Amino acid sequence: MVSAGAGELPCLLAMDPGRAKCGLAVVRWDRKVLARQVVPSEEAQGRLEAWSREYGPRCLVLGDATSAREWRARLEAVKGLPPVVLVDEGHSSEE
Template sequence: MQSSATPCTVIGIDPGREKCGIAVVHKQKGILTLAVVPTTSLATAVGDLAARYQTSTIILGNGTSHREVKAALEMAANSYTIHVIDEAHTTEQARVRYWTENPPQGLRRLIPLGLQTPPEPVDAYVAAILAERWLMRR
């Protein structure tokens, strides 16, 4: 595992009761992986990603169920360095990012984006934004 002093790659998590967004973000390369997983599968998914990307640094949003998610991650592996950060306005930013990366097609492009809801959860984009916020402050 890499040093927690100045990691280049981190795992961002948007915690939730039923599902969690996960993003692996590299300081220079940007987003490496985006996923939404059931909360019950989170510890396994994080363990797999931590091994694959050789990181132990987790950036956890302070939203719904973050205490339970943090406890579950700590029980799964005590080698994680978990930073809990404010997730204010990340859902709105994630919707904007979603539409930037997945612009509406066909007739949907005529409808203002503010009136549309993304057709899939944006939790993974929230996780990426959390990770990017943390990395930018380092």
């Protein structure tokens, strides 16, 4: 796993889970988006694992809406992924 080196800001993975598709992103602490993609739900775990290896995130932020409980249980069982943090998605598109 890659970690933030000298002068590099740490990052996190973010996931907006859905039944058919999921929004995924890698975001640095200064809010710079390093990667962003919408993928079919069946491809989301693989993409998160790849980004976790590539970017070395500190946590995986998971939106609490559609199918979040199922995704949380699934992702917490995957070795190599950072800790999962559930966040309230209410009004997030207004910010």
